[in-house]
Amino acid sequence: MTGLRFDLRDPPPGAAALRAEVRAFIAEHEHRWTPEVRARSWMGFDRDFTRAVGARGWIGMCWPKQYGGAERSFLERIIVLEEMLAAGAPVGAHWIGDRQSGPLILRLGTEAQRQKFLPKIVSGDYAFCIGLSEPDSGSDLASLRTRADKVDGGWKLNGRKIWTTFGHLCDWMIALVRTSPPPEGGSKHQGLSQVLVDLKAPGVTIRPIRDLVGEEGFNEITFDEVMLPEDALIGQEGAGWAQATSELAFERSGPDRYLSSHPLLETGIEALRSDAAAAPALGREVARLWTLRSMSTAIAGMLQDGDDPVRQAALVKDLGNDFEQALPGAMRALRDVEEMPEAMRRMHDYLTQINPTFSLRGGTREIMRGIIARELGLR
CATH class of the missing domain: 2.40.110.10 (Butyryl-CoA Dehydrogenase, subunit A, domain 2)
Structure with missing residues (x-):
C-alpha cells in the first residue's frame, strides 16, 4: 500500500518581495472589480488583465526562457496564484493555458508545438480550453x-x-x-x-x-x-488517457481548489473583526484554509521534484470543495444576510448560487474518492 504524504515546504528565497510585488500590481487594477467579479475569481475572463500579467512574467513562470518563461520555481508560482485568487483577480483568460495546457505541451509536445504555442500563452495572446x-x-x-x-x-x-x-x-x-x-x-x-x-x-x-x-x-x-x-x-x-489523467494533477491540486471563495472569507473577517462571539468560528475557517494551503504547497514541491502526485491532488480537490461549498453557510451562521455589508452580501449571494458546481468541475467528489482509494490500494 502506498502512503499519502504532504511534506511541508519552506517559502522560496525572495518570497516576501515577490508577494509584495504582486500585491502592488493588484492594487493598480482592483478598483475595476465588482464584488461579483471578485467572487467569480479564476472564472473571470479579462484578456487585457491577462496581457498585463504576462508582461510582468507571471504566466508560464516555470517554463524555459526559450519559450517565453521565467524559469522560476513552482513555489514562486504558487505565491503569484495565491495573491491573484485571494484578491479575486479575473485570471480566466490565461488560467487553463498556464495551469495545464502549457505544461502538457512543454512536456509532451514537439519542438514546433512548443515554439508555436508557449510564447503566445505567456503573452496572453492564446487562451486555451x-x-x-x-x-x-x-x-x-x-x-x-x-x-x-x-x-x-x-x-x-x-x-x-x-x-x-x-x-x-x-x-x-x-x-x-x-x-x-x-x-x-x-x-x-x-x-x-x-x-x-x-x-x-x-x-x-x-x-x-x-x-x-x-x-x-x-x-x-x-x-x-x-x-x-x-x-x-x-x-x-x-x-491520451494516461496523458490526460496526469495533466489533471495540475488542475486538481492548485490553490483555486480552496481559494475560489476567499474574497467572501476576507470580507467576512473584516466585517466581524470586532465580534468576539464570531472569533472561534472564523478561526476554524482560517485553520481549514491554512491546512489546505500547506497541502497544496506540498504538492507544488512534488511537481517541482518531478513527482506525479495524483492521489494528493485528488484529496486536496475533495477537501477544498467541502471547504468552499460550506463557506457561505458558515458566514450566514455568523451574520444575517440582510445585515451583511454590501460587498459581503453580494459575494455571498453569488457564491451561494454557483458553489454547488465546485464539486463537479475537474471531477466529481465520487471520482476523487475513487482515485484516492485506488491509489492507496483500497479498491
Whole structure:
C-alpha cells in the first residue's frame, strides 16, 4: 500500500518581495472589480488583465526562457496564484493555458508545438480550453465518442464536447478523442489521444450554455468534418488517457481548489473583526484554509521534484470543495444576510448560487474518492 504524504515546504528565497510585488500590481487594477467579479475569481475572463500579467512574467513562470518563461520555481508560482485568487483577480483568460495546457505541451509536445504555442500563452495572446466531457460521457469519460480519423494531410475530427469552460472565448482546445477502437477484449481507455483544435477552424460550432445564475461560462462544441493538420497530435497516439489523467494533477491540486471563495472569507473577517462571539468560528475557517494551503504547497514541491502526485491532488480537490461549498453557510451562521455589508452580501449571494458546481468541475467528489482509494490500494 502506498502512503499519502504532504511534506511541508519552506517559502522560496525572495518570497516576501515577490508577494509584495504582486500585491502592488493588484492594487493598480482592483478598483475595476465588482464584488461579483471578485467572487467569480479564476472564472473571470479579462484578456487585457491577462496581457498585463504576462508582461510582468507571471504566466508560464516555470517554463524555459526559450519559450517565453521565467524559469522560476513552482513555489514562486504558487505565491503569484495565491495573491491573484485571494484578491479575486479575473485570471480566466490565461488560467487553463498556464495551469495545464502549457505544461502538457512543454512536456509532451514537439519542438514546433512548443515554439508555436508557449510564447503566445505567456503573452496572453492564446487562451486555451480543455475538451473532455461529452453529452453521453461525463464521469465515464473513456466512453467518449468524438473521433479523429487519419486522412491524407492530417486528421478529420467529428463529435461533440460539453461543459467546456471558456470555449466561446478561447482560441485553442486540447481535446481527448478516440483515434482507434479499443482492442478486442481490451480496455476502453486504449485508443484515445489528445489533439490541438483551432476553435476558429471551419466546422467548429460553439454554443454557450446559460446556467441558473444567468451566465455562459460553459459551452457545447460540435465538430463537423473539422480538418486538423498532421501535427495536431500531442504526445503519443493512443496514450491520451494516461496523458490526460496526469495533466489533471495540475488542475486538481492548485490553490483555486480552496481559494475560489476567499474574497467572501476576507470580507467576512473584516466585517466581524470586532465580534468576539464570531472569533472561534472564523478561526476554524482560517485553520481549514491554512491546512489546505500547506497541502497544496506540498504538492507544488512534488511537481517541482518531478513527482506525479495524483492521489494528493485528488484529496486536496475533495477537501477544498467541502471547504468552499460550506463557506457561505458558515458566514450566514455568523451574520444575517440582510445585515451583511454590501460587498459581503453580494459575494455571498453569488457564491451561494454557483458553489454547488465546485464539486463537479475537474471531477466529481465520487471520482476523487475513487482515485484516492485506488491509489492507496483500497479498491
